[in-house]
Amino acid sequence: xxxxxxxxxxxxxxxxxxxxxxxxxxxxxxxxxxxxxxxxxxxxxxxxxxxxxxxxxxxxxxxxxxxxxxxxxxxxxxxxxxxxxxxxxxxxxxxxxxxxxxxxxxxxxxxxxxxxxxxxxxxxxxxxxxxxxxxxxxxxxxxxxxxxxxxxxxxxxxxxxxxxxxxxxxxxx
Ligand code: APR
Numbered sequence: 001x002x003x004x005x006x007x008x009x010x011x012x013x014x015x016x017x018x019x020x021x022x023x024x025x026x027x028x029x030x031x032x033x034x035x036x037x038x039x040x041x042x043x044x045x046x047x048x049x050x051x052x053x054x055x056x057x058x059x060x061x062x063x064x065x066x067x068x069x070x071x072x073x074x075x076x077x078x079x080x081x082x083x084x085x086x087x088x089x090x091x092x093x094x095x096x097x098x099x100x101x102x103x104x105x106x107x108x109x110x111x112x113x114x115x116x117x118x119x120x121x122x123x124x125x126x127x128x129x130x131x132x133x134x135x136x137x138x139x140x141x142x143x144x145x146x147x148x149x150x151x152x153x154x155x156x157x158x159x160x161x162x163x164x165x166x167x168x169x170x171x172x173x
Pocket of ligand 1: 015121125126127158
């Protein structure tokens with residue numbers, strides 16, 4: 001479903017299949033791969049992605065790093081490291097917001113126009129999906145308002161439940 005004049009859309013599926021300028025990876029601070037969407041992206045991209053990530057030397061929580069897409073249909077991967085959920089009183093909301101802002105800032109700086117996000121931190125890192133989605137939609141809508149160069153952001157949900165939460169939050173934006 002489309003929102004914000006079609007500049008935000010919500011889809012249900014596998015982010016590794018999207019042909020966009022960049023897909024965002026919910027990585028860990030080592031950038032050396034893992035499970036979840038991180039594992040899926042590295043499996044689909046092939047070994048070249050891990051080689052490039054090794055050269056970056058890690059990424060602090062809340063920040064983002066750009067690499068090539070290798071065997072993915074996406075041209076680039078933007079790796080960002082979400083916060084681990086510890087109840088919400090240890091700066092997690094601000095760190096998660098920074099993931100979305102910094103990923104989009106990197107895309108804008110690179111002149112990328114279409115970006116796809118997974119639901120960062122809502123899997124292994126345990127961030128409650130409703131709270132995380134509210135932050136994701138708020139930050140992306142705010143960034144798009146100030147950056148016409150980013151044509152479209154896609155939220156890729158891996159379950160119908162998550163997609164329903166995103167649709168509800170986008171309808172409120
Ligand atoms: N496409 C889209 N979304 C996916 C995919 C996929 N192929 N696989 C998983 N997801 C979804 C999950 O269902 C969840 O909603 O991505 C969201 C983020 O979950 P995780 O991948 O577990 O990421 P996160 O919670 O940020 O934890 C990051 O997990 O994989 C490790 O190396 C990673 O240590 C890091 C941690």
